[in-house]
Amino acid sequence: MSNSQKQHKEEVRLMKGNEAIAHAAIRCGCDGYFGYPITPQSEILETLVELEPWKTTGMVVLQAESETASINMVYGAAGCGKKAMTSSSSPGVSLMQEGISYMVGAELPGVIVNVMRGGPGLGTIQPSQADYFQTVKGGGHGDYKMITLAPASVQEMADFTVLAFDLAFKYRNPTMVLADGIIGQMMEKVVLPPFQPRWTEEEIRKNTPWATLGKQKNSKPNVITSLELRSEEMEKINLRLQSRYREMEKNEVRYEEIMCEDAEYIIVAFGTTARVSQKAVELARAEGIKAGLLRPITLFPYPSEILMSYTSRIKGILTVEMSAGQMVEDVKLSVCGKVPVEFYGRMGGIVPSPNEVLDALKEKLIK
Amino acid sequence: MAKFKGAVVVNTERCKGCDLCVVACPSSVLALSTEANSKGFNFSHMEEPENCIGCSACAYVCPDACITVYKVKVE
Amino acid sequence: MNVTDIINPSNLVYDKTSVMNDTPMHYCPGCSHGVVHKLIAEIIEEMDIQDKTIGIAPVGCAVFAYKYLDIDWQQAAHGRAPALATAIKRLLPDRYVFTYQGDGDLAAIGTAETIHACNRGENIAIIFINNGIYGMTGGQMAPTTLEGMKSSTSPHGREIPLNGYPLNITNLLAQMDGTCYVTRQAVHTVASVRKCKKAIQKAFENSMQNKGTSVVEIVSTCNSGWKMTPDESNKWMVENMFPEYPMGDLKNI
The missing domain is CATH 3.40.50.970 (Thiamin diphosphate (ThDP)-binding fold, Pyr/PP domains)
Known part of the structure; x- marks a missing residue:
């Protein structure tokens, strides 16, 4: 070739x-x-x-x-x-x-x-x-x-x-x-x-007409700055940015669902802990526990709507993170207290094992 | 030796009356006006226009680029 | 011949360049920034590079430089102008890229960015305004504030045991292998303005010759911060700043 x-x-x-x-x-x-x-x-x-x-x-x-x-x-x-x-x-x-x-x-x-x-x-x-x-x-x-x-x-x-x-x-x-x-x-x-x-x-000039490539004849200079001392103008800039974030929330939410259709318990995890939790879901299923995994792919915008949609049919959510519990706050905000949300995490560079996650699921939610 | 005569035009609205042109002028042409512009600055003007030789010293040192200089050879 | 006869377009010998627009500058009356802005604008016009020049404005009084010169600008975070300029020049090597920085921006918070851009020999021009004070924030002590010089954060004068020595960063930059032209100028007299303009032009020209970084320090006044008239400030600068920051080329290859 x-x-x-x-x-x-x-x-x-x-x-x-x-x-x-x-x-x-x-x-x-x-x-x-x-x-x-x-x-x-x-x-x-x-x-x-x-x-x-x-x-x-x-x-x-x-x-x-x-x-x-x-x-x-x-x-x-x-x-x-x-x-x-x-x-x-x-x-x-x-x-x-x-x-x-x-x-x-x-x-x-x-x-x-x-x-x-x-x-x-x-x-x-x-x-x-x-x-x-x-x-x-x-x-x-x-x-x-x-x-x-x-x-x-x-x-x-x-x-x-x-x-x-x-x-x-x-x-x-x-x-x-x-x-x-x-x-x-x-x-x-x-x-x-x-x-x-x-x-x-030429493509840059077309795709990003605001770019500073050198002022073109008969056009205004391009200026890249974040400074605006007039409060009313600065608020307008903020409002424009905020509307852009709302657009992102509307268009860019991404996630992966694994065995969520019939799940009674949902594990929410991203990145490495999602892979660990996927194994934990398989272990749980082998024991007859109907578990599923929701893996947020975008952390902002957060897949809140899909989480909320589970609340009518699930018994609880376990959030697994390699932290003291950070994303769990967004999980709680997503479900508005409709189902119990528990957390399991490890810190200091420790990756939790699938069995630890399964144990946490049983201990904290199934009992 | 050629003799020059000059004249300057001060953009009085742009002038901040810093006095640096007055100090720089070798012929004592310029002075700050007793009048003030809309911002309250006593702008620079030709107090002794006859003395101007069009050397542009005032314009060179002017921080606000408000002086335009004209110059003619008279002999 | 009377004045009205002389004032005729055919007799025009000095006028504001169109690269500097008509927006009134926010600088205090007599501020050196205006003169340096004007020189840069004149050079851009004379070299006919308005469409090829990208300026980097700092944080400090010159943060609004982009309002006055009709070229493309980027406004940098405090001290980071040389990092922006590095990327821009590497991605657009046929553009003239310059930074415009004050002493706080270049010699305090941006020391690392400045030294490393110079050490890499980035083909940029660095215009460094040294007035020994933080003007925009209200006259605080700068790294270049002289010993004994009063500021709002050295109200009894800069004390060496407390504040260390005035930082002569330009001397340091001249020692770096990456710089090709390092010079110290001023804009307080007609002669100095002319010399300074030549220096800035040389720095711009160097940036297209793949020779390394050019640094033009302009020892300047801050009459508001120094609490003097513009004329007194110039005299004070000559008497006090020049001995510490002497005029002339430190390096020219």
Whole structure:
């Protein structure tokens, strides 16, 4: 097969989740990646520099001096209508919160990947899901939301990288891919997406007429800023952003249901804990317990409606997270007290086992 | 040696009366007016227009780009 | 010949460039920012690069620079302008990309971004306004505030044991292998304005020659923050700022 034929084909490979992100970024026509090393996601930057996409697609890859610089490089690139991304893990993503808030304020698209590790502080390099609040409740200052995609497989690491760019540009808002150390590090089969060319400058001018590519004759300058000192105007900007979040809630809710049709008990979990919980559901079914799994794929917007729809026929919900209990608050808000909502979680980088989850389900809900 | 005569036009609404042009003028042409613009600034004006040589010193140092300079060779 | 005869388009020798628009600038009367804005606008017009220039505005008094120069702008988070400029220039190498930063932005909160952009030799122009004070927030001490100089957060004058030394960051940047042109200028006299304009133009030209980063520090006044008239500020700057931040090229390759 010639090189050009190969470029238009999907490709099946075995690789780590982190590596899949790097490959998918190049293939989906990403213009720039800016990042800083941190475990457990350094393979993203390492894979990119190994692949040298600047020699093929022209994608820029740069190791920045900090996560703060990385996110601001993404801001600069996005301001030019470029597809730009960064990745990090929890402590580094904390450093990026300023830049994320500025990107939202300046209405800039971009992709941030957080391969979560345990905190608080330097914490541990082991996996965690304790950045849920930071991500979906707005880790930076001001009222804002980001579409948050939670991959549960290496395949989804690749797919959601591509999807995240589409959503970021659709809504002119940063999008977060919220993974964890397990998804980043584990190896699985992945079908890599076909190559899409990077946007030409003409395409950028058409797709993002607000981009700062240099002022065109007979048109006004483009200005990327989040500053507006007049309160009435600033409120209008906020209202516009809020209506955009309502649009996201209407259009972008994504989830997966596993054995939910006849379930009496629903486990709600995302990412790694969803995979563990799927096994727990199988174990429960083997014991005659009618359990099912709802896996939110978007953490914002949250699949509240589907959860509410279960309440008339289920006996309870168990939320499983690698945290002290963060998403469980959204589960409770979704069902408005109509069914009992219990929580089981592990912290410090510990991944719960399927048996632990099954035991928790029995102990907390079935008794 | 050629002799020059000049004149300046001050955008009086843009002028903030900072006085830097008055200080920079080598021919003591400019002074702040006793009149004020709509923002309350005593704008710069040609107090001694006869002295102007069109050197543009005032315009160079003006932080608000409010001075336009004209110059003619007279001999 | 009377004044009305002289005021004729054929005799025009100096006029505001159209790159600087008619929006009145928010700067205090006599502020150095206006002169530097004007110089950048004139250079953009003379080089005919209005459609190829992207400016990065900082946080500080110059946060609104984008209101006055009719070019494409991005406004950066405090101190992060060199990071934005890095990405823009790498993705659009045929554009003129410059940052416009004050001393708090460049030499305090943005030290890391500044040093690393210079160390990578990004092909950008950095315009650095050093007036030894935080103007926008009301006259607080800056990293470049002189010893003994009063500010709202050093009301008794900057004390070295308490606040450390004035940071001469431009000297530091001149030592970096990534910079090609580092110069210190001022805009308080006609001669200095002309020299400063040449320096900024050179910085712009360098950015297309793949030589590395150009840094133009402009030692400036903040007469409101310094609590002096604009003219007194210029004199004070010459007497006090220039010995600490001497004029001239530090590096030119």
